[in-house]
Amino acid sequence: xxxxxxxxxxxxxxxxxxxxxxxxxxxxxxxxxxxxxxxxxxxxxxxxxxxxxxxxxxxxxxxxxxxxxxxxxxxxxxxxxxxxxxxxxxxxxxxxxxxxxxxxx
Numbered sequence: 473x474x475x476x477x478x479x480x481x482x483x484x485x486x487x488x489x490x491x492x493x494x495x496x497x498x499x500x501x502x503x504x505x506x507x508x509x510x511x512x513x514x515x516x517x518x519x520x521x522x523x524x525x526x527x528x529x530x531x532x533x534x535x536x537x538x539x540x541x542x543x544x545x546x547x548x549x550x551x552x553x554x555x556x557x558x559x560x561x562x563x564x565x566x567x568x569x570x571x572x573x574x575x576x577x
Contacts, residue, residue: 494546498539505535540575544568 509532515525548568555564 494542498542501535501539505532505539508532508535537575544571 508528512525512528512532515528552561552564552568555561
């Protein structure tokens with residue numbers, strides 16, 4: 473999640489506050505979401521009741537939003553904070569705002 477304004481180099485690690493114990497948890501969550509999406513496909517193939525399918529779609533959207541918020545939090549506390557401290561804060565903040573605007577739609 474390195475800012476494009478400050479690409480990873482030998483001097484700048486890709487994740488400045490590298491410890492990501494939550495990575496395994498995020499992978500598990502994404503795998504669970506993947507299973508939910510496959511389940512939606514199966515529901516459609518089985519011609520299940522539309523409201524039941526839509527309920528599952530809504531659950532997947534909420535689960536993806538939760539994953540995105542966790543990733544954003546990590547990015548802000550790690551990559552953006554590092555960029556600010558190293559004098560590249562404006563670019564990193566603008567990049568973060570661009571992605572935040574996508575979620576605000």
